Amino acid sequence: MKEEESIIRQTYSLLQTEYAEMMRQLAFADVRIGPNLTAVCLSDGSYGVASTSTDPHFHSAKDKRDFGPFTPTQIKGQKLEALFETETASQLKNTLKLAALNALSGRLLSSGKYQVLEHTDPIDLIQIKPDMHIAMVGAFQSYIRKISETQARLTVLELDENALGESQKAFFAPAAQYPRVIPEADVVIITGLTLVNNTLSGLLSAVVPGTKVIVTGPSSSLIPDVLFANKVCYIGAVRVTNGPRLMEVAGEGGEGYHLFTYCADKICIVKNGGQ
Numbered sequence: 241m242k243e244e245e246s247i248i249r250q251t252y253s254l255l256q257t258e259y260a261e262m263m264r265q266l267a268f269a270d271v272r273i274g275p276n277l278t279a280v281c282l283s284d285g286s287y288g289v290a291s292t293s294t295d296p297h298f299h300s301a302k303d304k305r306d307f308g309p310f311t312p313t314q315i316k317g318q319k320l321e322a323l324f325e326t327e328t329a330s331q332l333k334n335t336l337k338l339a340a341l342n343a344l345s346g347r348l349l350s351s352g353k354y355q356v357l358e359h360t361d362p363i364d365l366i367q368i369k370p371d372m373h374i375a376m377v378g379a380f381q382s383y384i385r386k387i388s389e390t391q392a393r394l395t396v397l398e399l400d401e402n403a404l405g406e407s408q409k410a411f412f413a414p415a416a417q418y419p420r421v422i423p424e425a426d427v428v429i430i431t432g433l434t435l436v437n438n439t440l441s442g443l444l445s446a447v448v449p450g451t452k453v454i455v456t457g458p459s460s461s462l463i464p465d466v467l468f469a470n471k472v473c474y475i476g477a478v479r480v481t482n483g484p485r486l487m488e489v490a491g492e493g494g495e496g497y498h499l500f501t502y503c504a505d506k507i508c509i510v511k512n513g514g515q
Contacts, residue, residue: 247435248337250466252324255344266320268340272491273332277458277499279490280339282320287483288343289490289499290459293331293436310336334436342461346480349509354464360508362454362474366427368392375421377443378431379403380456384411395421422446428453432460432476447471458496458504468511475509 256263262284270281278292300306309318309326310333320340323333349356357365363383368374370391376383377397387394388408396404396411397418404412413421422428423446432455434440440455447453455467456476464475480486482503489498500506 247440247466247470248334248341249324251341251462252337254463254465255341264319264321266344268315268318268320268323270487271315271336272487273335274490274493276493276495277490278335278339279486280336280343281483281487282340282343285483286343286346287480287486288339288341288346288461289478289480289486289504290335290339290342290436291431291433291457291496293335293433295331331436334438338436338459338462341463342459342477345462348463349461349477349479349507355510355512357508357510358479359506361506362456362476362508363387363429365474365508365510366452366454368427372426373424374427374429375418375425376429377415377418377434378429378457379408380429380431383429384408395425397421418443419446422451423448425451427451430455432457435459441470444471458499461507464509464511473511477507477509478504479507480504 267283268280269283272279273292276292277289279287279289281287308314310323323337323340326333363386368387368390372392373395374387374392375395375397379396379398384394384396394411395413397413397415398404399415401409401412422443428447428451430440430443430453434443436459453472454474454476455472458478460475461477467475478499480503485503489502
């Protein structure tokens with residue numbers, strides 16, 4: 241099992257331990273897999289969303305084509321347990337797992353067990369100082385604009401330099417340079433998509449003590465226990481406010497910023513005052 245899958249698996253196992261009966265009963269009531277977002281509705285009426293990540297496309301030989309569980313027409317009605325027990329692995333299945341965990345987590349995040357700040361972005365909790373170095377994994381445009389207006393040093397780790405505008409390319413560093421960049425940073429901001437695409441644990445392994453770590457984006461809307469045990473201090477997440485509209489937005493090519501207009505609010509989950 242890949243390390244990143246173990247973060248998802250550990251969170252699922254935690255839920256199984258604490259809510260065994262509920263977990264046995266849950267099934268997929270509906271799913272929308274759009275180019276940018278995947279949304280699910282579970283049989284208890286909970287909704288969750290994650291950024292869509294798919295495997296590279298290739299033309300399958302006829303005898304290799306997959307018509308099994310969690311392929312088209314074979315998702316609705318499947319038990320949640322079946323998804324986590326399937327032996328076949330894919331980026332799409334990881335996306336479904338994370339969207340389902342986010343759906344399960346929605347009510348638990350409202351239980352009072354966790355410190356959740358409503359209508360809050362984690363970057364607003366960081367006092368950015370001129371002598372800081374901030375490393376960002378993923379080109380968050382709103383964060384780039386905010387940080388670039390300060391005197392702090394900013395490095396944006398990205399696979400594609402063109403994800404940054406022309407005026408922002410001075411901040412660019414190839415993603416493969418994370419082992420050098422992250423240990424130098426005072427603050428590390430990581431896209432939640434790294435939970436799906438199997439890169440988060442490697443990034444977190446490069447974090448040194450004393451660094452503030454933010455994981456943010458729709459994909460990171462799960463209970464924080466495992467992330468908090470792995471150096472994360474703040475989680476930028478979403479709270480779904482209109483489930484049926486969420487399914488429309490995901491299915492019609494919506495992106496993360498559409499969520500806050502139509503069907504979700506920003507929340508920030510904080511670890512022990514951010515320590």
